Amino acid sequence: METQNLSFGLSSTLPTSPIQNQKNPFFQILLKPPSSSNILTLKGVFLKPHVSFSPKSFPSKEFFQCRNCLQRIEREAITVPDSGVSKELRKKKLAVFVSGGGSNFRSIYEATLEGTVHGEVAVLVTNKKDCGGAKYAREQGIPVIVFPKAKNSSEGLSEEDLVGSLRAYNIDFILLAGYLKLIPTELVQAFPRSIFNIHPSLLPSFGGKGYYGIKVHKAVIASGARYSGPTIHYVDEHYDTGRILAQGVVPVLANDTAETLAARVLQEEHKLYVEVAAALCEERIVWREDGVPLIQSKEDPNHYK
Numbered sequence: 001m002e003t004q005n006l007s008f009g010l011s012s013t014l015p016t017s018p019i020q021n022q023k024n025p026f027f028q029i030l031l032k033p034p035s036s037s038n039i040l041t042l043k044g045v046f047l048k049p050h051v052s053f054s055p056k057s058f059p060s061k062e063f064f065q066c067r068n069c070l071q072r073i074e075r076e077a078i079t080v081p082d083s084g085v086s087k088e089l090r091k092k093k094l095a096v097f098v099s100g101g102g103s104n105f106r107s108i109y110e111a112t113l114e115g116t117v118h119g120e121v122a123v124l125v126t127n128k129k130d131c132g133g134a135k136y137a138r139e140q141g142i143p144v145i146v147f148p149k150a151k152n153s154s155e156g157l158s159e160e161d162l163v164g165s166l167r168a169y170n171i172d173f174i175l176l177a178g179y180l181k182l183i184p185t186e187l188v189q190a191f192p193r194s195i196f197n198i199h200p201s202l203l204p205s206f207g208g209k210g211y212y213g214i215k216v217h218k219a220v221i222a223s224g225a226r227y228s229g230p231t232i233h234y235v236d237e238h239y240d241t242g243r244i245l246a247q248g249v250v251p252v253l254a255n256d257t258a259e260t261l262a263a264r265v266l267q268e269e270h271k272l273y274v275e276v277a278a279a280l281c282e283e284r285i286v287w288r289e290d291g292v293p294l295i296q297s298k299e300d301p302n303h304y305k
């Protein structure tokens with residue numbers, strides 16, 4: 001298979017892929033302007049992942065004008081294990097969306113407390129204000145936002161107010177974890193390449209409208225599939241059609257019920273979402289030339305999956 005070019009972590013619309021230069025402990029980007037032989041180098045400047053900047057004209061200046069201003073952001077140093085290199089990274093702010101018990105939310109939250117995930121859950125969003133996830137968030141002192149408004153209820157935010165609130169919390173990444181409502185286009189566009197969802201099957205199989213919760217596992221068993229597992233994908237305007245970022249695999253046993261399979265998949269979900277959240281917060285997402293997102297290994301930077 002021919003080797004592909006890789007570019008790191010930006011939601012840019014660059015005409016060419018930026019390439020990370022790993023010599024520089026900071027996030028150095030070598031950008032090949034569309035019509036210039038010289039290479040512009042940005043050193044020591046960290047671009048927030050959902051910054052996108054117009055590639056229309058590459059200024060001769062040392063930095064880019066972009067939709068969101070470039071900013072030197074307070075960072076908290078973490079040391080990348082094995083390499084021994086101290087890489088400065090800002091702790092990322094997470095918004096988690098739930099509709100039910102919230103076991104994935106709890107796994108992620110506990111991982112932030114342990115330091116496995118270099119982030120903090122700044123806010124929980126739910127369409128069910130009394131669901132298990134919301135109750136747990138309140139017990140932990142995490143702010144809870146209701147979205148969308150429940151029918152015949154005054155409680156809950158509009159789409160516009162939700163975007164404004166998430167901006168006010170300086171959210172870097174939105175993690176859907178058992179959230180059962182369609183994320184509106186307005187929110188998808190406000191947080192490009194920054195919204196993720198976990199689905200309890202190997203997408204693209206058994207996904208889309210109507211495929212949620214136990215219904216997914218019933219369909220998997222009825223199909224005779226021998227394997228199942230969670231998928232974490234980017235969220236776009238439709239259910240379960242965004243770019244796949246990570247998957248886990250579990251066996252489907254001959255005597256499985258939907259409930260026993262669901263329990264096996266859920267265990268794998270908890271592991272997978274913590275791994276992905278850790279990679280997001282450590283800026284280890286890499287975009288292959290053909291548009292497939294990959295996760296760079298923490299232990300071996302030359303290994304991707």
Ligand SMILES: Nc1nc2c(c(=O)[nH]1)N[C@@H](CN(C=O)c1ccc(C(=O)N[C@@H](CCC(=O)O)C(=O)O)cc1)CN2
Pocket residue numbers: 176179180181182183184188197198199200208209210211212234235236237238239240241242
């Ligand atoms: N814009 C997006 N929004 C959401 C996505 C997504 O990929 N893009 N993922 C879902 C989560 N999900 C599967 O992973 C999912 C959730 C719900 C449904 C569904 O059919 N819902 C029912 C309503 C269910 C209810 O209100 O109890 C429906 O829309 O009729 C399918 C897939 C989260 N949002």
Ligand SMILES: NCC(=O)N[C@@H]1O[C@H](COP(=O)([O-])[O-])[C@@H](O)[C@H]1O
Pocket residue numbers: 098099100101102103104105133177178179198199200211212213216266269
């Ligand atoms: N299509 C969406 C969907 O079915 N999501 C699924 O809802 C469950 C939520 O569990 P949790 O509330 O305990 O994290 C999880 O199994 C998740 O994959």
